[in-house]
Amino acid sequence: MRCWERPLIEIIRLSVNGDSHEIGVPSHYTLLETLRYVLGLTGSKQGCDKGDCGACTVLLDGLPTLSCILPVQEAIGRQVTTIEGLADPDGPHALQDALDLTGGAQCGFCTPGILMSAAALLNVNSSPTRQEIREALSGNLCRCTGYTKIYEAVELAARALREQRPPAEVLRS
């Protein structure tokens, strides 16, 4: 359908963090607007309005995607994972726990996007090198940390996942 043929409001079905939602959205909405304004999932952040900063990064079928420049229709029929869907009920994801342990979040505004990019990396590479981590995170701007403690977190989480141990235990060893 061409954009001018769309109705002003569309009813769509969107799968987010395993939940299937039937929702009405203004048809010009991006995925980020839908997540934040319609579904109340405010973990994904809006930093730049145009795909420059990476704070809005979510996973679309496991791949890191800038939700602020993705028309919401593009997410229909695909699995959207946001920062809220990274942890499971047992506790935080190893990346989240590791980031907390290494001090990789300061203001925390870029953190959700950083972690989604890192999660996508660990999904395909269980022992990334420092350079591979730098490349995977190069679309996510962080203004606080100088990135060092974020790399340490990703390395720690990767090791914890490989060894199936909590990051805190890996850090102590």
Next chain:
Amino acid sequence: MKLEDFRQKQAEKAASQEELRRALESEFQIIGRRLRRTDGLAKATGRAVYTDDISLPGMLHGKILRSPHPHARIVSIDVSAALELEGVHAIITGSDMPVPYGIIPWTRDEYPLCVDKVRHVGDGVAAVAAVDEESAERAIGLIDVEYEVLPYHLDPEAALEDPDTPIHEPRRPGENGNVSKHVHLEFGEVDRLLAESDVIVEGEYYFEGTTHTPIEPHCAIAHFDPGGKLTVWSATQVPHYLHRELARVLDIDVAKVRVVQPPVGGAFGGKSEPFDLEFCVAKLAMITGRPVKILYTREEVFYAHRGRHPMLMRYKTGASKDGRIEAVDARTILDGGGYSSFGLVTTYYSGQLITAPYQMQSYRFDSTRVYTNKPCCGPKRGHGSVQPRFAIEVQLDKIAESLQMDPIELRRRNLLGTDTRTVNEFRVISNGFPQCLEAVERASSWRDKYRKLPYGRGVGVAGSCYISGTNYPIYPNEMPQSAVQLQVDRSGRVAVFCGASEIGQGSDSMLAYIVSEELGVPIDYVRIQSADTDLTPVDLGAYSSRVTFMCGNACIDAARKIKRQVRDAVAEAWGCRPQHVALAGGWAFDRSDTERKLPISEAFNLAEAKFGALGSMGSYNTPKDIHGDYRGGTIGSSPAYSFTAHVAEVSVDPETGFVEVGKIWIAHDCGRALNPILVEGQMEGSAYMGFAEAIMEAHVFKDSGLHNAPSLLDYKIPTSLDTPELESLIIESLDPEGPYGAKEAGEGPLHPSIPAIANAIYDAVGVRMDRLPFTPPRVWAALRERGRLEAAGQLTPWKERSAISQLTAVGD
């Protein structure tokens, strides 16, 4: 010991006998340990609620109409068409809030919305509240503003010479309306000592403006309830000042204004004064009776600015042949942009804050801040002193070069020392700068590298100091600069109320560590409620690196009052002396017999039974009688100074002029590291930001007054691939007045990055980069010029530099 079930659970979680015995042997249980932040998991799981994440029932959305002209008189504003648009609830213009505001009480020169004139592109002219952002956006497009365009100045030197085009009316008749502030101070006999110096180095340095670029854009929400109480949530780092200015500008009782600061997504000085959106949401909420939110676009963040002042700095430095700094003579022009902001302070800081860590025999500075028709400059991390630090540290490198002396050795020959005064009479007590120099020298293998690396590679060194807060608050008053209130629950939970602004630096965590250390409660028993003017005692805000020093001391003060009561009560129950009662690891226990112990909650209950409800207030105020005895001597006067040294290693591509910074070693004297992880985070973040200013960032404007690159794609901030390797080396000098000896860590470590990189470029390829940023075209042009002089035989080829340098090293 028979305990109720829930106490038994606490006792099981608390420290073991072995741990208690160890606790008696160590000075601290919590302080100095590598601990988690209190807000780390909330941020990592997306649960932290920032201002823009808040949505109130019935909330309207606002937009601000901004000037397309750099300088123009507002002739008329017609909002009638916009008001008729479906969904528009209210429109305000300058005449709705015709009260000037400004963070410095003596220089209030801006209005929430412009009243008569606009002074830069992006100046706010009108604001709309509508049912959604799209309607508000459409409405501002329908507002018709008639402007009378005026001549404008983007260049400060041109503005200075053209008082007939005044950007502001002169404060007094006959004065130049384009001078925002002028400061001239002289300490010692500069002219005589310059004349007697063995070597004199003159340089002209230009620091391009840069901006903070927090990833979170500014956002504010206001709610006005029918009882006449105004609540404003804002991504600010100064809720207390915002509180006062909202009441003053809107002419409402300050006791009926509440400012709440949610977690802030980065600030760096860019949110340290009131902004137009805060006044606009408040006024629009008062008119409509509905909550109103305004979120800046990224472009608006660039125009709101308040970032680093561009500075043109002319320096003349004299030294004796053995390397002693005899005289520094500095003349500086600051490009202030359209308004004052913190400019009065910036102008002083541009001179006052370079008098350490080196002993100067004499010093003179003359700084002039000039208005231009650009977005207003203000405080960015390392307020006012990052620019002159660049100049002075490159000057020292040039002196070392002409004396054929190792630049670290030159710095060692001018150490200021401890328990002393600077040439401008600042009191310096603790000073770990010599250890900082030694740490970066060793870690970087300096002696194997300086003037010894292959052509194209080099190392550079620089040092700096910074304030841990200022002794005088922004508005004159005798009250404490910071206060902390503690309230203890019977469960053992301790609530901490403090006005401090958590902006990512970890101030909430710092408060929790202190309470946990003093009262012996687990950290997760401590709840932090910060920066809500209805709930928290005043702290002046997260600026000038004051929070750890001041809130930390206030928190210790509050905690020790409760600690005294708890120890008294437990001692009475045990029939021992209070000094024998220790609080640690979730217990109150007997120092002489660690088997005798109570869960900390039971100890609190004893204290509550003996003294009544358990709570305390603590406060901190700065020493007031230690500044220099001259006008301006209070500005830059701090209870303690931090010190930093960097070594940067760079590679310069001689074909393209591209500079790659490989690594920065950062040694920072933070007094005591309360949590080394957080200190390192500040050091690395600072060095990163300095690196960015050196190599990439330029907050510049087109001839029309439009911002050159108001987006995160075009304004270059470093990605993970751009950022050099950063190594933090913490130096702890233990300041006698700091909390457990702590000083600042958030801003000081930025300063030496830029001159260290400039000096490293010289070591690599022999060109002096006196103008920021060090972009490939500039470096390439400098290399071409050097190549021309080398070919003409006027300079020895830099490739043979190791042969020409006979350096004076340590011990020579």
